[in-house]
Amino acid sequence: MTGHTLAQKIWDRHVVAHERGRELLYVDLHLVHELSPQAFAGLDERGLTVRRPAQTVATMDHTVSTRARPDRDPDPLAVAQRRALRANCERHGIALFGLGSPHQGIVHVLGPEQGLTRPGITIACGDSHTATHGALGALAFGIGTTQVEHVLATQSLLLKPLKQMAVEVEGVLPRGVSAKDLALGVVHRIGFGGAAGHVVEYRGSTVRALSVEGRLTLCNMSAEAGARAGLIAPDETTFEFLRPKRFAPQGELWDAAVADWRSCTTDEDAVFDRVLRVDASSLEPTVTWGTTPAMSVPISGHVPTVEENANAAQAEQALAYMGLRGGEAMTDIKVDRVFIGSCTNSRIEDLRNAAAVVAGRRVADGVRAMVVPGSMLVKQQAEAEGLDDAFRGAGFEWREPGCSMCLGMNEDIAAPGERVASTSNRNFEGRQGAGARTHLVSPAMAAAAATAGHFVDVRDLLP
Amino acid sequence: MPLLRDDIDTDQIMPKQFLTRVERTGYGDFVFHTWRQDPAFVFHDARFRGANILLTGRNFGSGSSREHAVWGLQQHGFDAILAPSFSDIFVGNCVQSGLVPAVMAEDACIRLDDVIQREPSTELVLDLDQQTVSYGRSVESFEIDAYTRQALMLGLDDVSLILRREATLAAYELNRPAWVPQVALDSEA
Numbered sequence: 001m002t003g004h005t006l007a008q009k010i011w012d013r014h015v016v017a018h019e020r021g022r023e024l025l026y027v028d029l030h031l032v033h034e035l036s037p038q039a040f041a042g043l044d045e046r047g048l049t050v051r052r053p054a055q056t057v058a059t060m061d062h063t064v065s066t067r068a069r070p071d072r073d074p075d076p077l078a079v080a081q082r083r084a085l086r087a088n089c090e091r092h093g094i095a096l097f098g099l100g101s102p103h104q105g106i107v108h109v110l111g112p113e114q115g116l117t118r119p120g121i122t123i124a125c126g127d128s129h130t131a132t133h134g135a136l137g138a139l140a141f142g143i144g145t146t147q148v149e150h151v152l153a154t155q156s157l158l159l160k161p162l163k164q165m166a167v168e169v170e171g172v173l174p175r176g177v178s179a180k181d182l183a184l185g186v187v188h189r190i191g192f193g194g195a196a197g198h199v200v201e202y203r204g205s206t207v208r209a210l211s212v213e214g215r216l217t218l219c220n221m222s223a224e225a226g227a228r229a230g231l232i233a234p235d236e237t238t239f240e241f242l243r244p245k246r247f248a249p250q251g252e253l254w255d256a257a258v259a260d261w262r263s264c265t266t267d268e269d270a271v272f273d274r275v276l277r278v279d280a281s282s283l284e285p286t287v288t289w290g291t292t293p294a295m296s297v298p299i300s301g302h303v304p305t306v307e308e309n310a311n312a313a314q315a316e317q318a319l320a321y322m323g324l325r326g327g328e329a330m331t332d333i334k335v336d337r338v339f340i341g342s343c344t345n346s347r348i349e350d351l352r353n354a355a356a357v358v359a360g361r362r363v364a365d366g367v368r369a370m371v372v373p374g375s376m377l378v379k380q381q382a383e384a385e386g387l388d389d390a391f392r393g394a395g396f397e398w399r400e401p402g403c404s405m406c407l408g409m410n411e412d413i414a415a416p417g418e419r420v421a422s423t424s425n426r427n428f429e430g431r432q433g434a435g436a437r438t439h440l441v442s443p444a445m446a447a448a449a450a451t452a453g454h455f456v457d458v459r460d461l462l463p
Numbered sequence: 464m465p466l467l468r469d470d471i472d473t474d475q476i477m478p479k480q481f482l483t484r485v486e487r488t489g490y491g492d493f494v495f496h497t498w499r500q501d502p503a504f505v506f507h508d509a510r511f512r513g514a515n516i517l518l519t520g521r522n523f524g525s526g527s528s529r530e531h532a533v534w535g536l537q538q539h540g541f542d543a544i545l546a547p548s549f550s551d552i553f554v555g556n557c558v559q560s561g562l563v564p565a566v567m568a569e570d571a572c573i574r575l576d577d578v579i580q581r582e583p584s585t586e587l588v589l590d591l592d593q594q595t596v597s598y599g600r601s602v603e604s605f606e607i608d609a610y611t612r613q614a615l616m617l618g619l620d621d622v623s624l625i626l627r628r629e630a631t632l633a634a635y636e637l638n639r640p641a642w643v644p645q646v647a648l649d650s651e652a
Contacts, residue, residue, distance in 0.1 A: 016635045017628050021610045024625060026635055028643050035529075037485040046622065054645045063483060077483035084485055095646045116644045128528040128552055142552055144530035145487075146559035147621075154625040156632060160608060192470055193522035196551055226525065228551050249642040257642035292470050314469055407527075409479050426526060428474045430497050 003267025005164045006233050007199040010139040014122045022158040028121035030151045031107050032058040034081050036126045039148035040088040051155045053093040060098045061106045063409045066372050066399035105375020105401045108132040108343035113377055115245025119234035119261040124151050129343050131222040134231030135215035136238050137264050162228050165198040166272040169206035171280035176459035179214030180442035183221035184286040184296045192294040193226035200230040206280040212241040213349035220344045224293040233265045285458050287330050288427050288440040290318035299457045303328045321429050322437050330455050336418040338369035338450040342406035345423035345443050346374030348381050354447035355387045363395030364453030370397040372404040408432050421449040464514040467576050472526035477535045491538030510583035515542045524553025537562050543589050558614050565605040
């Protein structure tokens, strides 16, 4: 009998029943945010309640203002939606890390930093970037509103068995090349949506060497490759990260947990349906040029011409929307806005990396740059380290935690035609505001672009 | 209605400014809101008015998990989407609301596009049971996973199916490890 992959092992441990070719999977942890009020309404219509409130945790992130708090939110619909979440949490006995909580934050930052995200568990959340939690060895699925209702009602999900894909990364990431560049490189190689139907396990010496923050960035962008989930086998790095967290198991429970988590690995003889091998030493700081996250090139490269793209019609549309000509050097592209934040890159290490580039420099004239920490805890830690002063002193805005410009559901949007260097995960048309042009980059590359006023190779700025 | 463009993401199908509503209905007018500002967009082409099948490109429904995209397409009048591939989460959402995500080979999509561009009044018959799309004397087949097909045909509802398993679910819960996450309500003010 052949061995099992990590994802198969976690899956198998959570199968409750088989149903017409689907499997009923138990959900250990359900993360909720303010955008799914219809799920609670659906529960009411069925006359059901939340099955396991203690396995359900809510926050407010997508629509919150990032201005100093308390704040008068100018959007009455967003205010009403958050009020609905608070009422639903109170009614159903769900812990809410909402506005006003010292623990509020982006749902995919909050789970890991509170020690709720753990190896070997299943997680569901009504958000496509739920794969982020796989960085700690969890099997985590993004779902839609109706499925949120299902998880609230039954603490389980009917899912189609997944195909297994390995992304094997070997070698040392060159100086100035981060987990974000690796993620963009992987998405470029797999293609936007190319891993549909698969769960991706990131493996190899490069992945082992990543910090948990770096792993979270890498797993986060599994969504852009189209994967149903992404994950990394837990190791000492994972355990060290989790041990001091607020909700981490304590004492004997911790020992039992770690003993179990050590078995959360892919067997030597397991067979993957697909394998992608990446040589870490071949990677460079990367920038997207188009309107899907797979449309990226190294900073030393140029905007591809229509002819250089497999899909000419799509490339033409992307270049027109982005206001770019094929052949332009990436370093000639000027930026108007810089956004450092999002569930991809708003953690303490991301902010440290960006701050290191900013030291001794200033935001270029005509550029508006903002840093939005991923959570209240990240903000607090950054302020303890003086990063807020470093950013503010250099001309960056230092904001309150939330999803912010990643999807622009609050006032943090770019104007039509404005070009944004963004550490988020999606460069779709209109994502950061109607007509806004998004280039995805690492935190260090975003900071470098902010100070230069155009994209620049961060390796030239590092000591 | 032909919209043969690859990688149409849910931000295009249902832009973010409509996600703060608490209702499940009323999204039909918002579908492809930004693209509809362009008078040349296919939605304004009178020849395709009233079409209830959308023919589109690869990786349809990619990106955000917002189910509002499915609600919008349905409430605009679409009953089925034909495309060479879909994003997984989008397909999951389709099943919940009864929108048919039919996977048709790319060359078949292009053939069909040729036909409807030439003759916009062409009537397509989508047979979920036989998994075919027929028009005139031509028949193309499409793929749809067995559960999705059954769920759509029989109007299966996941929650009802799961609730029938209550005893199994309860038994499963008795055997979970002790270290799995639990959050008491009073842990958060």
